[in-house]
Structures are given as C-alpha cells and as structure tokens.
Amino acid sequence: MYFLMHITLPNSQVRIANLVKLHAATENKDIKLRQLHKECNTPISYKKVCEGCNKEVTEEDIVKAYEYAKNKFVVxxxxxxxxxxxxxxxxxxxxxxxxxxxxxxxxYFEKTYFLSPDTTGAKAYALLRQTLQQSGKIGVAKIIIRSKEQLAVVRVYQDALVMETIHYPDEVRAVADVPNIPSAETVIQKELDTALMLVEQLTTEFDPTKYSDEYHTALMELIEEKKGSSTVSVSDKRPLPDNVTDLMSALQASLDKTKKSTFRKRTSKAKKNA
Structure with a gap:
C-alpha cells in the first residue's frame, strides 16, 4: 500500500512530497504448536458460540460493539x-x-516499517534521508493504518528510511498504577560500589548479532530429532455431519420403500395374468 508522505510547515506549504510504500521490518519467529486430540491426533478446532443462545454463530451473525459500562454496549x-x-x-x-x-x-515504540519510494520518487526519498542524517533529527508523523490513526516517527536506519509507530500518551499506563513499587530505600554504599563495578565490567558496545533465542533453537532441534521417531499422521476420515447422515438414511429408506412398492406391483400383476 502506497502513502503520500509530506512535510507540513507552519505556512502549510509542502516542501518535500513523495509516494512511499510500507514494508514490515520485523517478523515473529515464535514456533506455533498445534493442539491435537490425544486419542486420534486430530487437530482441535475452535468455534464461536453465543453464551446466551448456546449455539454456534457465523461471521454473518456477529456485529461489532463498544462496551462503555458493564454489559452495556453501543452497536x-x-x-x-x-x-x-x-x-x-x-x-x-x-x-x-x-x-x-x-x-x-x-x-512509546510499537512496530517498525521500512519505507521505499515509488518508481519516480527516488530523488525526494534521498533528499529527506540526507536531511534527517545531517540534521540529526527524526520526523514526527501521523498516518492511517487499518482504519486507525497512528502516531509515528520517520528516521534513517542504515541506508533506508524507516517509520516506527508509537503509542499515544493515553495508551501508556501511568507508573502510579503499577503496584508494589518500593519507595526510596537507603542503599549501603559498599553494595552500590559492587553493583557499579559489575556494570562497568559488563559494559560493551551493543551488537545484536551476539544475542539469540536459545529456547527457539532448542525447540527446533527437539522437533527435528523427533521427526523420525515420533511423527504422527492425522486421519483424513472425518465423521459426516448429522444432517448428511440423516439425508443418507432418508434416501436409503426411500429406496427401500420404492423397492417394496415395485415388488408389490409386480406380484399383483403376476396374479392377474395368472
């Protein structure tokens, strides 16, 4: 999706304008585990059920609403x-x-996107990139993403422009709401000196490549190890829904009834001919 990126000056004149496209700059590497029925290894599905009617509902049966008070909604x-x-x-x-x-x-930071220019916007893109680099500043912006107005910042990352959505102040909980935060405590100087020495010994330049998700690695190794000995297959045989079963029963009953009727007609006709 392309967006028009421009800078609004106090006199409302647009100095830099450019079409840019958003690209997700991060991805979730979590390993997703499915839930299976222990008896037959069939994946477990989840249904949307109305608690009031005690029946399953479809997307067409659902409306969106805002709960402004307990059990009071605006649809x-x-x-x-x-x-x-x-x-x-x-x-x-x-x-x-x-x-x-x-x-x-x-x-305040939430999610990061790479920004890329359209085919004719390379010059404007490069101009904004160099302006941010030389000024040492970042741009504060507003953008609409999936019908929600987002606050964001635009900055330079390596050789690209990135946009990071940030929370509005009312989306960040107040520290005063956090329970059990201790008040000022008297710290023994010897303990503080020891802690500061430890910090000094562990201080280094930040290198993200030296850190890895050890649990992710261990879990993938376990999965690979168990592929050969503990792999299970899910049966494609699923029970027919009740309405299909009922239909088949009705068709069989109708067929049996037709056979009986045909047999009686043949018997009756044979007796008349005799």
Missing amino acids: LGPEELENLKKENEDKAVEIIDFVQLEEIDPI
Missing part, C-alpha cells in the same frame, strides 16, 4: 464503520514536527 453497524474508514483512508504520512530521537522513551 456499530458495518456501514458506519466503513464510512469512517473512507473519511480517513486518503490521509497521508504527514510529518508535523522534528525532534531528537533521544527525547522519546522506548516505551
């Missing part, structure tokens, strides 16, 4: 949500401020 129709989406879908990546990266605490 939002699909047309209303679609209209809101259309009102915002034409918005661009709008850079509204420039700040120092160090001024933003990491708690």
Whole structure:
C-alpha cells in the first residue's frame, strides 16, 4: 500500500512530497504448536458460540460493539464503520514536527516499517534521508493504518528510511498504577560500589548479532530429532455431519420403500395374468 508522505510547515506549504510504500521490518519467529486430540491426533478446532443462545454463530451473525459500562454496549453497524474508514483512508504520512530521537522513551515504540519510494520518487526519498542524517533529527508523523490513526516517527536506519509507530500518551499506563513499587530505600554504599563495578565490567558496545533465542533453537532441534521417531499422521476420515447422515438414511429408506412398492406391483400383476 502506497502513502503520500509530506512535510507540513507552519505556512502549510509542502516542501518535500513523495509516494512511499510500507514494508514490515520485523517478523515473529515464535514456533506455533498445534493442539491435537490425544486419542486420534486430530487437530482441535475452535468455534464461536453465543453464551446466551448456546449455539454456534457465523461471521454473518456477529456485529461489532463498544462496551462503555458493564454489559452495556453501543452497536456499530458495518456501514458506519466503513464510512469512517473512507473519511480517513486518503490521509497521508504527514510529518508535523522534528525532534531528537533521544527525547522519546522506548516505551512509546510499537512496530517498525521500512519505507521505499515509488518508481519516480527516488530523488525526494534521498533528499529527506540526507536531511534527517545531517540534521540529526527524526520526523514526527501521523498516518492511517487499518482504519486507525497512528502516531509515528520517520528516521534513517542504515541506508533506508524507516517509520516506527508509537503509542499515544493515553495508551501508556501511568507508573502510579503499577503496584508494589518500593519507595526510596537507603542503599549501603559498599553494595552500590559492587553493583557499579559489575556494570562497568559488563559494559560493551551493543551488537545484536551476539544475542539469540536459545529456547527457539532448542525447540527446533527437539522437533527435528523427533521427526523420525515420533511423527504422527492425522486421519483424513472425518465423521459426516448429522444432517448428511440423516439425508443418507432418508434416501436409503426411500429406496427401500420404492423397492417394496415395485415388488408389490409386480406380484399383483403376476396374479392377474395368472
């Protein structure tokens, strides 16, 4: 999906404008494990069930709503949500401020995207990249992603522009809400000196390549090891739904009835001919 990225100046004139495309810069490497029925190794499925009606529902039976109080909802129709989406879908990546990266605490950062220019936007892309590099600043921007207005920053990473979505202040919980944080404690100087010495000994330049997910590696090794001896296959034979079974029973009963009727007609005709 392409977005128009531009810088809004106080006089509302656009100095730098460029079409850019978003590319996910990170990926989840978690190993997904399926749940199987212990007796037959069939994957477990999950159904959407209405607790009030005690029956399964489909996507067509579901509406979206906001719970503003306990068990009190405001239902939002699909047309209303679609209209809101259309009102915002034409918005661009709008850079509204420039700040120092160090001024933003990491708690605000959410997800990172690479930005790439369209086929005619290489010059504008390079201009913004060099401007950010020489100024040492990052751009604060707003963007619409999946119908939600996101706050973001645009900065240089290696030779590319990246956009990182960040939380709004009301999305970050207050420290005062965190329980059991100790108040100021008297620290023994000897203990503090020992701790500071440990920090000094372990201080180094950050190299992300030296860190790895040891659990992920061990789990993959275990999976590879067990492939040869503990692999199970799921049977493709699934029980027919009740309505299909009932249909087959009805067809069989109808066939038996037809056979009996034909037999009686033949018997009756044979007696008349005799």
